[in-house]
Amino acid sequence: MSAVIQTYTLTKKFKQDEVIKPLNFSVEKGEICALIGKNGAGKSTIFKMLSGQLTPTTGEIYLFGKSGKDMVQAKRRMGFMIETPVFFPDFTAIHNLEYFRIQRGVAEKKRINEVLEIVGLANQKKKKFGEYSMGMKQRLGIALSLLSSPDCLVLDEPINGLDAEGIMEIRRLLIQLNQEKKITILISSHILTELQLVATRFVFIKNGVIVEDVSKQLLDEKSRKQIHLKVDDTGKTAQLLERAYEDIQYKSLPDQIITIQNHIEEAGEINRLLIKNDVFVMEFRVEALNLEEYFLGLVEGAGEK
C-alpha cells in the first residue's frame, strides 16, 4: 500500500454538530496534497484526528498502513504542525527544541541547528519564544515538525502570519523537501493561490465534505483563461473558427454563448474575423476562472437546498 495517510468513513461530532462528514481520504507517497477550505470547513479537525489530538467519532485512520496500537511507530515518521504551535514562552528556540529532541529521542544535537537553519531562525538564538512574532512562531513550529526527520509532513496553514518573503521561502522549502528528501506533504490553507504553485494535488473541503479532488494538471487546465463570446449565430461562428484555426478548442453553451480555450493571444484577430463575416458579437471578453469560487462557491448553493 503506497498511501501514507488513509481514512475510512472518518467522522467527528462536537455535541450534535457533525463537523466532519464520513471522510474517505488518502494521501499517496510523494505527493504534496493541498487541503483547501474556508475558515471553519474542518481542516484543522481532520488534522487533529490524524495526529491523535482528537478522537474520531467513527471511522478509521491508517498512517503508513498502520492503525490502532501499531500506529505509534508510524507516528514517529510523521511531523505535525496543527494550528498555532505551542512552546515554552520563557525558553529560547534552542531550549524549546532541545526539550523536544530529548522527548523524541533524536540522537544528534546538531539537528537542532540544522532545522533552525532550514526555517531561517538560526540568527535569533537569544530571543525567548514569548517575544516571537507570529511568523517566527510559525517558523519554529515548522522546525519542530522537521526535527525528527519525518517521511511525511502535515502542516496546518503554515503560511499564516508570514510576510511575502516568508511565504516564498516556505514554498521553496516545501518543494525542496518534497523533491530532495522525498517527503510526502499534506498542507492546508484557506487561500488556494498560496498553494497553487506548490501542491501536486488539490482537495477542496466545504462544511466537512470533500467537494473536489483534482490533480495539479487538471487544476491548471481549469484555471486557464478562456474567451467568452455571445453571438447571434453560433453555427456560423463555429464554422468560421474551425476554418481559420485547425486545432481550435471551443464549447457551445446555451444562450448563444461560445467559449474558446486556446488561441487566446489571438483574441483580437478572432474578433475581427467574426465581424468581417457579419457575425453579430454581443459580448466578447477574456476571462480567468476563479477556482476557489468555482469549487467552493458551487457547493454553497448545493448545500443550501
Place this chain on the structure above:
Amino acid sequence: MINYIKSENYRLLRKKSLYLTTAICFILITAAAFVLYYFNEVDAHFPYGTSSFFYSNVLGMGVLIIIISFVYNATLTGKDISLTKQAVSFGISQSSIFWSKLMLTLCYFMFVCIVGILLMIGLGEILFAKEPETTGNFLIASFNMVPIVLSGFILIHTLKMLKISDIYNIIIIVFIYIFSGDLLYFVFRQINGWNEFYLFAPSTQLNDNLMSFMNQSMQLDYRYWVTGIVISVIALFIGAATFTKQDIG
C-alpha cells in the same frame, strides 16, 4: 515514556519557580528557628524557645505544605499542558503524560520535604535545649502526615491536568483539608455507627496529629494512611481515566 520523563525533567530543572519556592521555604524555616533562638537568649522566661514548639509550627501548617506542593505541581502542569498536543502528535500516550508529570514533580517535592525535615531537625538540635523524646516524636508526626500531604499533591495534580482553574483547585483543597472534619461531624453525628466517621477526615487527622505531638502522646496511626490512600486512589482513578480520554486539540 523514559524519553518523555527525561524531557520533562529538562523543563523542570529550568523553572525558576521551583528554585524560588524551595529557597523561600528553607529560608523561612531557618529564620523561624533563629527568631525563636534569639528571643530565648534575650528573655529567660520566653516559653517558646524549644525545639518542640519549633517543630509544632510546621506540623500545624499541613494545609500550607499542601498549598506549597501546588507550586511544585504547577512546574509541569498549568500552561505547559498546552504543549502536550505536540507530544501526543508524536505518539506519546496521554496516560504516559499524566503519570510522568505526576511522578517527576512528586519526586522533587518529596526530596525537598525530606531535606526540609532534616534541616529542621538540624536546627532544632543545634539551637535549642535537648528534649529527649521530641525528635523521635517529630519524625513520627511527620510520617503520619505523609499520606495526607501526598493525597493533597495527587488531588492537585488531577485537578490541574483536567484544567480545573487554580481558584477552584485551591477552594477544593482548602475545603477538604480544613473544613471536611467539621462537615462530616455535623452530617453524621446523629447516625449510629457513623458518628466517628469524621475522625477519618483529613482536616481532623491533621489536627489530631498536632495535638498528639503537643501532648507527647505521639504514635504511628494507620488511619492516616487509610484516608490518604482513599483520596489518592479516587483522584488518580478519575484523573487518569478522564485525562486519557480527553480531547486536547
